[in-house]
Amino acid sequence: MINIILTISLSLFCLAILLALYRIIRGPSMPDRVVALDMIGVNLISGVAVFSVVLNTHAYLEVILIVGILAFISTIAFARFVERGDIVEHKRDY
């Protein structure tokens, strides 16, 4: 019974990722796509947690931290790119 419920919730997370993927393909502007990408990262974290419960192991719990940090940093980099046009600013010599 527990296995059925966990499979249902894993497939619901996959459905959420697919809906966000539709927004990435369709989205009219660049920030739409970045918001959907951030949401995919968050759903991927929860999916990995449920997956480690299904397989009954602790080995995948590091993946949660790594994916969380990578999603945060990539969202910040995309925000800076949308706002200013580049990510790493060079010092100009006048």
Place this chain on the structure above:
Amino acid sequence: MSIREIIEWAGVILILLGSIMAVISAFGILRLPDVYTRSHAATKSSTLAVLLSLSGTFIYFWATENFISVRLFLGISFVFLTAPVSGHLITRAAYRSNVKLADISTEDALKEVIHKKEQD
């Protein structure tokens, strides 16, 4: 049914609630009209979804194997801290790069402030 099984079931039901919240926020990101309301759906409700499912996993491992995972706890606190920050940053970048509001929105309070700053 022992107390251990009851706590285990509580964890599983928290995970199920979290997945239902994730699907609801995905429908929000699909149906809402412009990027500001979409970021509202994506940031707030998916933070709740990841909080519910990660605490469900925490409670499940605690009940079945007496294993208190520090990594899961760090993951919960990290997502809870950084999701509002990234939502705010991407919404601010969208407003600065002139992404339009939806047609049904009635008031843009930030527009006057920014234009007054440009005139000074």
